[in-house]
């Protein structure tokens with residue numbers, strides 16, 4: 001349904017998405033994980049050309065949504081996809097809602113022009129469990145808690161019954177207990193509305209709980225890609241292994257968890273060869289020569305590492 | 313809300329009290345005396361005569377007694393009579409105030425009507441040629457001294473081209489004109505003063521609007537609005553504009569003292585019989601009661617402007633509740 005090929009995005013002098021391929025099939029939930037700043041949000045925004053034109057833009061690549069070339073669409077046709085067919089839930093609900101319009105009004109806008117009936121709005125509010133609170137019309141975003149605000153964002157996103165939902169760290173700004181409720185809500189809506197989802201997060205645990213397939217991103221590129229079971233049980237890229245090891249409470253409960261050493265490189269100063277080599281414990285001479293390609297380790301499993309086949 | 317306004321009004325009283333003490337003192341210790349005007353250049357007036365006049369006005373008493381006298385009269389809303397023509401101060405001011413308020417009102421409307429769109433369009437086209445050109449244009453208005461601009465315009469438009477009158481509010485034959493012609497006549501007289509005062513104020517509002525708008529356009533909720541599939545028009549003129557306009561309300565309320573100061577200048581230049589010119593004249597002739605009257609009215613207007621700024625901000629911004 002969605003297919004991204006060779007996507008490159010530039011902000012100023014930095015190329016922050018350096019050739020990303022990503023596909024989402026109907027009804028599938030794809031998780032996109034990686035450390036902060038690796039370009040996850042940028043990929044999500046680029047999908048409907050939402051990159052702030054004053055700061056940067058898509059430099060190459062193609063994006064197909066149901067066989068339509070998104071990058072070739074004019075503003076009018078793009079609007080018919082944005083929000084209607086592909087919709088978003090962003091990380092910080094408190095700053096993502098307009099403070100001077102009522103929740104009701106912002107929700108109404110999310111509906112297609114011809115279908116802005118009160119009934120439709122009440123139904124959606126009920127869907128996200130907000131009928132009691134926002135049923136009253138004069139409620140502004142600042143009067144709601146973070147969890148409630150995120151429910152509003154979700155309501156806005158699912159209101160037009162989109163095909164693809166892009167969730168960009170939908171729970172990162174929330175308390176742990178609220179996180180769980182929101183994830184349950186998303187899972188419930190996904191079933192009910194048969195949504196396809198791109199789930200962006202730096203938290204592998206959450207992605208494991210939601211996604212069917214997982215794409216691991218590092219320094220602007222996908223470094224490992226596979227079904228959830230592939231990634232969980234036999235990660236092939238040292239970076240993915242590092243991410244899994246840094247989760248405190250998974251199968252390695254007894255071992256002490258450890259964060260990946262070092263920092264992600266700056267886009268203005270990327271290393272030669274494999275972009276992960278300065279932090280990699282498996283590095284060999286060859287790693288520093290040229291950036292490895294994303295290669296098969298099985299039918300459904302790919303890794304961008306020269307030692308992917310020997311590491312297990 | 314009503315309670316809040318009431319409390320604010322009450323709290324204005326001690327503030328006004330303080331303001332009058334300071335201004336009263338400053339005015340009275342400033343060099344020059346009201347008696348100078350009538351006596352200085354007249355050799356026939358003896359020293360005793362001068363003292364007699366001073367006594368008549370109560371100027372021989374100590375300053376704090378004079379202030380107490382003034383305050384006692386003020387408590388009865390009696391501003392006293394002018395030293396110059398013995399007419400009640402209240403009457404002199406109320407004759408002059410409508411002109412000043414009217415001109416300022418028109419020029420504020422003009423500033424908003426021109427400045428806000430300039431600000432918005434500059435912000436939307438941030439850092440383009442258009443944006444830079446507008447910046448230069450409004451800063452010319454900002455940097456150009458009012459007096460200089462006024463004199464240039466009076467010379468060009470009024471004297472050389474003779475298209476517009478350059479002084480006063482009415483032509484000599486005003487009384488003989490019909491109603492429509494009277495309106496036209498006053499309007500023609502007002503073109504230059506209003507233009508001058510609006511041009512100077514344009515930079516402030518349009519820059520402020522541009523800054524607000526640029527900042528608002530960077531906010532996450534603007535991205536949300538775009539992601540919803542709203543048109544660029546809705547994104548800018550609905551979602552961004554309302555947020556960017558809110559602080560303008562405050563600026564307007566706080567601009568009262570600047571407007572009063574500006575009125576003194578352009579009313580004097582264009583000989584417009586408003587409160588600004590009255591103030592200028594009364595300062596020149598050390599007409600203490602009139603000076604104090606104008607200052608009190610000015611202070612009240614300023615404080616009311618502040619209050620209006622807060623109240624109207626709370627009225628338009630749902631996040632603000634007045635306590």
Ligand SMILES: Nc1ncnc2c1ncn2[C@@H]1O[C@H](COP(=O)(O)OP(=O)(O)OP(=O)(O)O)[C@@H](O)[C@H]1O
Nearest residue numbers: 011016035036037038039040041042043052055202
């Ligand atoms: N508006 C912008 N202007 C300039 N650079 C930007 C902008 N947005 C993002 N970047 C840069 O692009 C890179 C990728 O950012 P992006 O937001 O896509 O990362 P991310 O993986 O979503 O990170 P996070 O977990 O912090 O959200 C970062 O290095 C960031 O500094």
Ligand code: SF4
Nearest residue numbers: 274277280287305306
């Ligand atoms: S290519 Fe080399 S440096 Fe890069 S992840 Fe694989 S082993 Fe590590």
Ligand SMILES: [Mg+2]
Nearest residue numbers: 040041042168
């Ligand atoms: Mg992000």
